[in-house]
Amino acid sequence: MKNRMFRMFTLLFAVAVLFLPLSGQAAQTRIQAKNVILLIGDGMGPSQFGAAWIYSNRVLMRDLRMSELMKKGRTAYLVNDTADAIVTESAAAAGQIATGQRMTARALSMAADGKTPVKTILEMVKEKKLATGLVTTSGITDATPAAFAAHVAHRSNEESVADQELKFGVDVLMGGRKQFFLPESAGGKRKDGRNLLEEAQKAGYTVAGTAEELKAAPTGKVLGLFNMSNMSFEIDRAATQEPSLAEMTRKTLQILSKNKRGFFAMIEGGRIDHAAHRNDAPATIRDTLAFDEAVGVAMDFVKKNPATLLIVTADHETGGMALIGHSKESKEYIGMNLKAIEKATASFEAMVGKWGKKPTPEMIKEDVKQSLGIDLTDDEARTVADDTIKKLDPYNYGYDYLHSLGFVLRPYLRVGWGSQTHTASPLFLFGSGPGSEKIGGLLHNTESFKIMKAALRLK
Ligand SMILES: [Zn+2]
Numbered sequence: 250m251k252n253r254m255f256r257m258f259t260l261l262f263a264v265a266v267l268f269l270p271l272s273g274q275a276a277q278t279r280i281q282a283k284n285v286i287l288l289i290g291d292g293m294g295p296s297q298f299g300a301a302w303i304y305s306n307r308v309l310m311r312d313l314r315m316s317e318l319m320k321k322g323r324t325a326y327l328v329n330d331t332a333d334a335i336v337t338e339s340a341a342a343a344g345q346i347a348t349g350q351r352m353t354a355r356a357l358s359m360a361a362d363g364k365t366p367v368k369t370i371l372e373m374v375k376e377k378k379l380a381t382g383l384v385t386t387s388g389i390t391d392a393t394p395a396a397f398a399a400h401v402a403h404r405s406n407e408e409s410v411a412d413q414e415l416k417f418g419v420d421v422l423m424g425g426r427k428q429f430f431l432p433e434s435a436g437g438k439r440k441d442g443r444n445l446l447e448e449a450q451k452a453g454y455t456v457a458g459t460a461e462e463l464k465a466a467p468t469g470k471v472l473g474l475f476n477m478s479n480m481s482f483e484i485d486r487a488a489t490q491e492p493s494l495a496e497m498t499r500k501t502l503q504i505l506s507k508n509k510r511g512f513f514a515m516i517e518g519g520r521i522d523h524a525a526h527r528n529d530a531p532a533t534i535r536d537t538l539a540f541d542e543a544v545g546v547a548m549d550f551v552k553k554n555p556a557t558l559l560i561v562t563a564d565h566e567t568g569g570m571a572l573i574g575h576s577k578e579s580k581e582y583i584g585m586n587l588k589a590i591e592k593a594t595a596s597f598e599a600m601v602g603k604w605g606k607k608p609t610p611e612m613i614k615e616d617v618k619q620s621l622g623i624d625l626t627d628d629e630a631r632t633v634a635d636d637t638i639k640k641l642d643p644y645n646y647g648y649d650y651l652h653s654l655g656f657v658l659r660p661y662l663r664v665g666w667g668s669q670t671h672t673a674s675p676l677f678l679f680g681s682g683p684g685s686e687k688i689g690g691l692l693h694n695t696e697s698f699k700i701m702k703a704a705l706r707l708k
Contacts, residue, residue, distance in 0.1 A: 357392065431446065
């Protein structure tokens with residue numbers, strides 16, 4: 250009996266030893282990602298996230314999909330300083346995520362000499378014949394998508410970016426700033442007289458200009474340009490004209506997943522940043538929620554396609570957003586005014602756009618009442634009309650009327666702003682899927698490139 254047991258153990262041991270290298274290999278194959286979906290909330294710092302989290306849980310009565318992903322997957326803090334600055338802008342930040350190297354301000358995936366292109370992860374996956382996609386609610390020629398597919402010395406050269414994105418052959422391009430694809434004679438901004446929409450069609454792209462056209466587009470290459478300028482803030486968006494970020498994400502994943510080798514998609518909530526630049530709390534929150542919906546679409550895709558590394562992060566925080574405690578009436582701790590945020594029906598940008606060059610305090614009072622449901626005092630309306638905040642600190646508060654409006658609304662909305670521009674606040678980076686085991690602790694944004702590269706086994 251003892252002898253038989255011994256023989257059985259020996260046999261089992263031998264079998265285990267025999268299969269050990271195989272199972273190791275199987276585990277290695279398992280951790281290779283076929284697809285990478287990178288979602289970037291432009292300007293989405295911890296306060297933007299926190300404001301959307303509170304709003305979602307207490308007004309919409311549901312948790313964020315982002316918190317679901319954080320709970321299921323892995324989360325890290327992310328820092329983002331660059332080669333030449335402590336506070337970054339989107340070009341350097343996106344370049345660092347796209348290339349893994351420290352960048353200088355406003356250059357797009359270029360070495361510090363301003364001339365030498367640095368290879369991006371999108372170029373690497375293209376060499377491996379994976380499908381590629383870039384999607385944003387900002388301009389498709391804006392810094393974040395541009396850093397993945399283009400190399401220019403200064404991000405303002407958007408004519409060249411549009412050209413390079415099409416030459417690259419990115420399979421899916423969706424966003425705003427159609428103006429950089431059209432010649433001046435057709436209402437665009439191209440000085441070279443070229444019509445890139447026609448050129449794209451000849452190169453095999455379906456060109457879509459509305460939400461309906463996008464829905465109807467076949468699953469080949471798509472160039473979706475839904476606004477001459479940036480796409481609308483979520484709070485102002487007409488759903489028949491412009492698709493939501495979630496709709497664009499769904500279509501993108503549907504198209505890219507046709508490639509049997511896999512794909513890389515960068516999907517950006519580009520206007521969280523723009524709303525925060527304008528110190529506009531309701532628009533910031535709505536755009537963060539629209540971004541969250543897109544994260545949800547990606548999470549649902551991952552459920553059916555588990556060989557996908559899903560990463561959600563931000564490039565930088567914008568505005569020094571702070572959820573402050575006290576109201577107009579008392580020093581009791583209360584926090585963000587959810588009812589007022591819920592009532593807001595227009596972005597600050599749309600409001601100021603209606604005011605003209607010299608708005609009167611009366612006009613401002615009336616519009617704030619109508620668009621935000623808030624009764625400003627005469628002093629407050631005058632502070633906005635005089636644009637006091639901009640006069641006091643023009644470089645940190647540069648937009649006309651918006652910061653003065655943001656300032657007088659502080660005790661009503663209980664949201665404050667430290668600046669008109671980006672800050673060095675640490676960010677989140679979280680995700681799931683093969684390769685996500687490296688997410689944790691404190692990461693630098695150059696390391697997000699390394700995580701994606703390792704997950705796809707790129708050399
Ligand atoms: Zn910005």
